[in-house]
Every structure is written in C-alpha cells, then in structure tokens.
Amino acid sequence: MKAFYADHFVLPLPEGHRFPMEKYAQLRDLVSAIDGVELVEAPAASDTQILYAHDPVYLIHVLEGSLSAQEQREIGFPWSTQMVERSRRSAGATIAAAKTSLKEGIAANLAGGTHHAYRNKGSGFCVFNDSVIAARSLQREVHSKLKIAIIDLDVHQGNGTASILENDSSIFTMSIHGESNYPFQKENSDLDIGLADGCTDATYLNSLLMGLDQLSTRFQADCIIYLAGADPHENDRLGRLKITQAGMRKRDEAVFQYAKDLQIPIAFSMAGGYGKSIDSTVAIHYQTIITAAHFQKKLALRHSYF
Template sequence: MKAFYTDHYVLPLPPGHRFPMEKYSQLRNLVSQLPGVSLKEAPAITDTQILYAHDASYLMKIIKGELSPLEQQEIGFPWSLMMVERSRRSAGATLAAAKVALKEGIAVNLAGGTHHAYRNKGSGFCVFNDSAITARALQREVNTNLRIAIIDLDVHQGNGTAAILKNDASIFTLSLHGENNFPFIKEVGDLDIGLPDQCQDDQYMVALHHSLALLDARFKPDFIIYLAGADPHEGDRLGKLSISKEGMRLRDQCVFQYGLDRQIPIAFSMAGGYGKEIHSTVEIHLQTIQTALHFHQAN
C-alpha cells in the first residue's frame, strides 16, 4: 500500500501554536516500520489543478503572499513560502494517492483532509481543499464519468467541500460530525449528520451504518475519498465526542469494508486530530493505516 508524505515541509509557526505539526513526522516514522507500506514523497499540485476547485484571485493571493491579516487569521497560519509549498504538497498527496488507488484499490495521504477551505478563501488550518481538487482532477484527467463520494468522518463538518461541490451531481459529499462543533454555521452537503456532544461508540456506529446505507441508496459511487479524522476520539481536545480507540477502529473498518464489498477504490487522508497527548492522535492515525493495510492485503 502506497503512503504519500509531506512532513518535511514544516510551517514556521509561533511558539504555543495549537496546530500539531509534529504529528506528521511522528506518524511517518511509525508507518515506515509497517511491512507492506511503501512511502512516497508527495508531488506538488499544479496551478491548473488548484483552479479545478478554487478561484484564480484566491490562488494569486496565496502565491504572492497578499492575504490580509484577517484572511491569515481565518486560515490559522501566518503566510510563508513554506505554507504555500506544504499546501501544494498536501493536496498533491491526496491526488497522487487517488490515482494509485484507482489501480491498486487503496492508498493514503499521511496528511490532507483540508475540508474547511472554500473556493475563494482558506479557513480552519486549510489552505487548498485537497478532496475537492482531487475529485475534480480525477474526473478531468482520468475518467469524466467517474462518480465520486467524499466520506468525511472528521469531527468537524466539511463545510468548504460542501460549498465548493454543492451544485455538482457527480460528486456526493457525506459528513458525519459533531453538531455543536466548528464550523458553527454549517453548509448543506448531500448528506450531513450531526452528532450530539459526548456521543459514544454505539450511537456513532449506528449513524455511520445509516449514512452508508443512504449513500448506497442515493448515489452508488465508483470512487471514495475518505477523510479519517482522529478528532472524534475521546482524547481529542477539540472533538467533544467520546469515541474509544476501538470505536475508531470499527469506524475505519466499516468504511474500508464498504469499499471492499463493492470493489470501490479508496484514497484516504488523515484530516484532523488534536489529542490532549499528541501520541494518542498519532496512534489513532496509525491504527487507521493498519486497518487499511489489512483490507489491502485481503483484497
């Protein structure tokens, strides 16, 4: 199973910044020890590919460093050349994983899941929307008839993804998230299920099975982009849900089994994770990759 990484592009963040940048290198170090995983450096996304999902004026602001202080504040990162390059690589990793998954069944971006980025602005630590870019790029560069489902199981609603793709009947956006969490004004996706604070394993899994059944009934995808956020975990600082580590494994297993049963290729990304202890977030991400590897080897 191929895993694309970008962790050597590190943003120059101020001391005490709450974005856990170091989780990516920690994760890659652990993934490198897994038999059956092949690590690949992520390519950068091109301007043309970014424009599949973003406005040219926004792209130029990013490239030229012309974001206002307010726009930088909404993204949550100060502008830097490294921010631009890392954002290109993170989106490039999802697209590269998707193109591999079409041939091999499954592949992973060890970062990505930047679902708060809108067509004309960044938000919530997200500069370019890797899922929207990837879905559009697959349709333009590989197969124009590809029906793509974005299954977003980050604890935060994929608001940017829903907004970018809201009039696109060929891409289905499914978001299972904390109802009372960021973003506090939700966008309307194709299927949005909001969960109550302190939601536990059983309730979560019922909602997930229901969501996938509705996806099956309404859409029947040819390809899945899966955002495997670690932040529904009970140890997350920002999550507000109470899903156990085993519950997170069952979640991942459910999505990968859905794809395997229907022979649908899956590209997945790590998305959010803000554990009170960074190692707990890394362990959840690693568990997702181990679960995917099991399904890849079984296929």
C-alpha cells in the first residue's frame, strides 16, 4: 500500500498555535516501520488541478500572498510561501492516492482532509479542498464518467466540500459529524448525519452502517475518498464525542470492508485530530493505517481506466 506524505513541508506557525503540525512527522516515522507500506513523497497539485475546485481569483490571492488579514484569520494560518507549498502537496497527495487506488485498490494520504475550504475561500485550517480537487482530477484526467463518493468521518461537517459539490451529481458527499460542533453554519451534503455531543461507540457505528446502506442505495461509486478524522475520539479536545479507540478501529474496518465487499477502490486521508495528548491523535491515525494495511490486497475494479 502506498502512503503519500508531505510532512517535511512545514508551516512556520507562531509558538502555542493549536494546530498540531508535528503529528504528521510522528505518524510517518511510525508508518515507515509497517511491513507492506511504501512511503512516497507527495507531488504538488498544479494550478490547473486546484482550479478544478477553486475560484481563479482566490488561487491568485493565495499564490501572491494577497489574502486579507480577515481571510488569513478564517484560514487559521498566517500566509507564507511554506503554507502555499504545503497546501499544494497535501492536495497532490490525495490526487496521487486516488489515482493509485484505481490501480492498486487502496492508497493513503498521511495528511489531507481539508474539507472546510470553499471554492472562493479557505477556512478552519484548510486552504485548498484536497478531496474535491482529487475527485475532479480523476474525472478530468482519468475518465470523465467516474462517479466518486466522499465519505467524511471527521467530527466536523465537511462544509466546504458540500458547498462546492452541491450541484454536482457525479460526486456524492456523505458527512457524519457532531451536530452541535463547528462549523455552526452547516451546508447541505448529499447525506448528512449529525450526532449529539457525548455520542458513544454503538450509536456512532450504527449511524455509519445506516449511512453506508443509504450510500449503496442512492449512488453507485467507482471510487471512494475517505476522510478518516481522528477527532471523533473521546480524548480529542475539539471533538465532543465519546468514541473509544476500539470504536475508531471498528469505524475504519466498516469503511474499508464496505469498499472491499463492493470492490470499490478507496483513497483515504487523515483529516482532523486535536487530542489532549498529541500521542493519542497519532495513535488513532496510525491505527487507521494499520487497519488499511489489512485490506491492502488489490481490489478487482469494475472497469479498467488505465
């Protein structure tokens, strides 16, 4: 299984910044020891690929460093050339993982999941929406009739993804999230399942299985992009749910088993994670990679796109 990484492109964040940038390097160190996982440096998404999801004026402002102070505050990062490069690489990693999954069945981005980025603005630590960029890259660069499901299990709704894809019937958006959590102004995914604060394993897993059943009924996906956020975990500072580490493993198993049963290629990203201890967040992300590695045998594809 290939795992694409970009953790050596580091943002220069102010001391005490709450975004856990160091988790990515720690995760790659652990993943490097997993038998059968090949680490690959992420390519940079091109301007053309970014424009599959984003407004040209917004892209120019990001590239030229002309984002306003308010726009930078909404993103949550101060502008820097490193921010631009890391954002390109994070999107490029999901593109590469998605294309690899079509050939090999499964592939990972050890970052990504930047689902709060809208067409014309960044938000919530998200500059470019890697899932939308990757989905549309498959459609424009591999096969125009590919149908893609985005399964977003970050604890925060994928509002940017839902907004960009609201009128795109070729990409199905499914989000299971904390109903009372950020973003407080939700958008309309194709399938939204909002969970109450304090939700535990049984309710979460039942909701996931119900969601996957609805996905099967409503949409025939050729590829899945899965956002495997660590923030539903009970020790997450921002999550407000009570999902145990065992519950998180069962969540990942359910998604990967779904893809395997239906023989659908799957690319996945780490998305959010803000544990009270960074070690707990890294442990959840690592568990996702380990779980995926158990499903790494090549999936038979319904169609040949190569």
